[in-house]
Amino acid sequence: MTNTDASLDADERAAAQYPGARLPDRRRRVHSLGVNLAVSEWGDERAPVIFCSHGGFDFSGTFDVFAPLLAAGGYRVVVWDQRGHGDSDHAPLYSWDADIRDLLNVLDSTSREPMVLLGHSKGGSISTTAIQVAPQRVRAFVNIDGIPSHRPPPDVADHERTKLLATELSGWLDHRRAASEKVRRADTLAGLAERRGRMNPRLSKAWLRYLVTRGARKDADGWRWKIDPVLRPGGFGPWRAQWSMARLASLPVPLLGLLATESEPMGWDTSPADVKPYLPPRAELVQLQGVGHFIHVEQPEQVAKLVLDFVRDLAA
Amino acid sequence: MKTTRLRHARIELALHELRPGTGRALLLLHGLGERSPSALPAFAESWPGSVFALDFSGHGESGCSVGGGYTAEVLMGDADTALRLLADATLLGRGLGAYVALLLAGARPTHVRGAVLCDGLGLAGGGAEAATPSVVFPNPHALAPPDPFALVELARDVRPPDYATAFVRQANELSGLERPFSVCCAEKPDWLEAVLREPGVQSASIEDALAYYAKRG
Numbered sequence: 001m002t003n004t005d006a007s008l009d010a011d012e013r014a015a016a017q018y019p020g021a022r023l024p025d026r027r028r029r030v031h032s033l034g035v036n037l038a039v040s041e042w043g044d045e046r047a048p049v050i051f052c053s054h055g056g057f058d059f060s061g062t063f064d065v066f067a068p069l070l071a072a073g074g075y076r077v078v079v080w081d082q083r084g085h086g087d088s089d090h091a092p093l094y095s096w097d098a099d100i101r102d103l104l105n106v107l108d109s110t111s112r113e114p115m116v117l118l119g120h121s122k123g124g125s126i127s128t129t130a131i132q133v134a135p136q137r138v139r140a141f142v143n144i145d146g147i148p149s150h151r152p153p154p155d156v157a158d159h160e161r162t163k164l165l166a167t168e169l170s171g172w173l174d175h176r177r178a179a180s181e182k183v184r185r186a187d188t189l190a191g192l193a194e195r196r197g198r199m200n201p202r203l204s205k206a207w208l209r210y211l212v213t214r215g216a217r218k219d220a221d222g223w224r225w226k227i228d229p230v231l232r233p234g235g236f237g238p239w240r241a242q243w244s245m246a247r248l249a250s251l252p253v254p255l256l257g258l259l260a261t262e263s264e265p266m267g268w269d270t271s272p273a274d275v276k277p278y279l280p281p282r283a284e285l286v287q288l289q290g291v292g293h294f295i296h297v298e299q300p301e302q303v304a305k306l307v308l309d310f311v312r313d314l315a316a
Numbered sequence: 317m318k319t320t321r322l323r324h325a326r327i328e329l330a331l332h333e334l335r336p337g338t339g340r341a342l343l344l345l346h347g348l349g350e351r352s353p354s355a356l357p358a359f360a361e362s363w364p365g366s367v368f369a370l371d372f373s374g375h376g377e378s379g380c381s382v383g384g385g386y387t388a389e390v391l392m393g394d395a396d397t398a399l400r401l402l403a404d405a406t407l408l409g410r411g412l413g414a415y416v417a418l419l420l421a422g423a424r425p426t427h428v429r430g431a432v433l434c435d436g437l438g439l440a441g442g443g444a445e446a447a448t449p450s451v452v453f454p455n456p457h458a459l460a461p462p463d464p465f466a467l468v469e470l471a472r473d474v475r476p477p478d479y480a481t482a483f484v485r486q487a488n489e490l491s492g493l494e495r496p497f498s499v500c501c502a503e504k505p506d507w508l509e510a511v512l513r514e515p516g517v518q519s520a521s522i523e524d525a526l527a528y529y530a531k532r533g
Contacts, residue, residue, distance in 0.1 A: 032383060033382070033383035033384070033453070033456050033465075034382035034383045034456060035382055035383040083383070090326075091326075091381065091382055091383060091385060092325070092326040092327055092379075092380075092381040092382055092385065093325075093326075093327070093373070093381040093384065093385025093386060093390055094385050095384065095385040095386065095387050095390075095469065097384060097385075097451075097469050097472070098383055098384050098385040100449070100451055101383070101384070101451055101453065102383070104451060129449050132448065132449050133449050133450060133451045134451075162485060162486060162489050162490075165482060165486060166423075166425075166486055166490060169422070169423035169486070170423065170424070172389075172393075172423075173392070173393060173396045173423055173424065176324065176325060176393040176396065176397075177396065177397065177400055179324075179325040179326075180323045180324070180325055180326065230325050230326070236389075237387075237389060237479075238388075238473075238474050238475060238476050238479045239446075239474070240446075240476065243445065243446040
């Protein structure tokens with residue numbers, strides 16, 4: 001699943017280089033109840049751990065600039081690919097419970113010492129649940145735009161809401177009906193970079209092209225994202241944002257919460273005013289100006305500095 | 317009994333034909349940890365059309381996941397896979413299968429011609445609100461089916477009343493049926509109490525409910 005230099009042409013080999021980006025110092029696999037998960041590590045193996053979870057539809061290669069900066073600050077940085085994502089196995093089924101079990105299995109494989117958890121987007125949300133399940137394993141938490149908004153949905157007439165839900169439900173079921181034959185569309189490296197750019201409008205072309213070499217694989221007919229085609233963004237379900245938001249207040253560890261200002265397709269549009277009433281006692285909330293949902297991918301240096309300052313203050 | 321193998325994403329499902337027929341199918345959905353009946357139940361004898369029963373993912377003769385991932389919505393997708401073959405059907409679900417029948421009746425309102433909700437295992441699920449989270453690691457070597465992951469996950473799956481009633485409203489608005497739902501349950505968890513307060517939902521015996529839908533197109 002990992003692209004090797006031999007399979008790439010000169011242009012693609014050039015794309016696989018990006019200033020500041022460094023492939024993991026170590027890679028390993030963790031068997032989580034039958035699902036084989038890919039784990040990447042940067043930094044000294046004996047250093048304290050920062051344990052990172054990527055967002056939905058993302059992959060650990062998006063940490064290739066950010067993680068080395070944290071490692072240079074004196075940490076062992078661990079990033080795992082969630083089931084169906086990156087270089088981890090595609091699974092027959094996916095769920096919140098399954099992701100939490102996978103996270104805890106990778107945590108167990110990493111260290112017995114309490115560690116700093118860091119999560120982006122969905123990775124921030126599953127980390128929030130994991131801390132509630134296993135608080136003894138965690139000493140601090142960095143949540144990068146993974147705090148769901150508590151705001152009620154926009155005011156829509158009931159019959160309009162019914163139509164929206166009907167479309168969503170039949171769309172999801174139609175996707176499931178076709179899922180057994182689904183493969184991701186093959187494209188050029190530049191084509192995939194352009195598609196990712198729609199989600200990340202402020203990333204440079206070179207950074208986007210690099211990310212393709214990490215999140216996609218080169219097949220005989222072209223490049224395709226490694227993410228399981230059975231997965232589908234968005235959706236519906238019984239989960240309510242307020243359950244997650246209200247429980248932030250109960251977190252027993254120091255929290256650094258990062259929020260963005262720029263509204264984007266994958267973003268959650270959570271504002272500081274939404275979150276403030278639910279912050280735990282030891283919390284710091286920072287809104288980065290002019291930045292979108294993928295904060296650590298857009299501004300790795302700035303975010304690494306914030307995280308390193310936060311963890312240094314823990315020790316003080 | 318004829319069994320058809322269907323594929324829902326990566327899981328192979330077993331759909332059992334308990335009795336052939338030409339009229340609209342009755343599709344039976346079993347409860348949590350159960351499997352399809354091996355013979356036609358007495359209550360279905362007077363049904364005018366064919367009678368089918370589906371084994372959900374992780375149950376009966378259907379395949380299992382690896383490392384879990386079961387949700388009521390996945391099981392709705394299982395039932396929808398059967399519905400694709402049957403075109404139109406009346407659903408009769410026990411317990412967990414009753415909740416799945418409710419979801420599918422709201423999601424495919426023009427293809428589900430009535431949903432009969434009956435007592436059975438797994439009717440309550442994990443309650444109306446998210447409980448304090450905990451993680452259970454089922455024994456991956458336990459005898460299956462049913463898949464121990466399915467038993468744990470589907471027993472904890474949260475069922476908010478307003479989520480359940482959203483599906484009732486879908487069926488009311490889009491199915492063209494006057495009463496898309498018949499409730500035949502003694503146990504009434506919060507989601508079902510809320511469903512019973514909605515228009516388009518009748519309390520009935522199983523026999524009366526089936527007779528009601530048998531007469532409607």
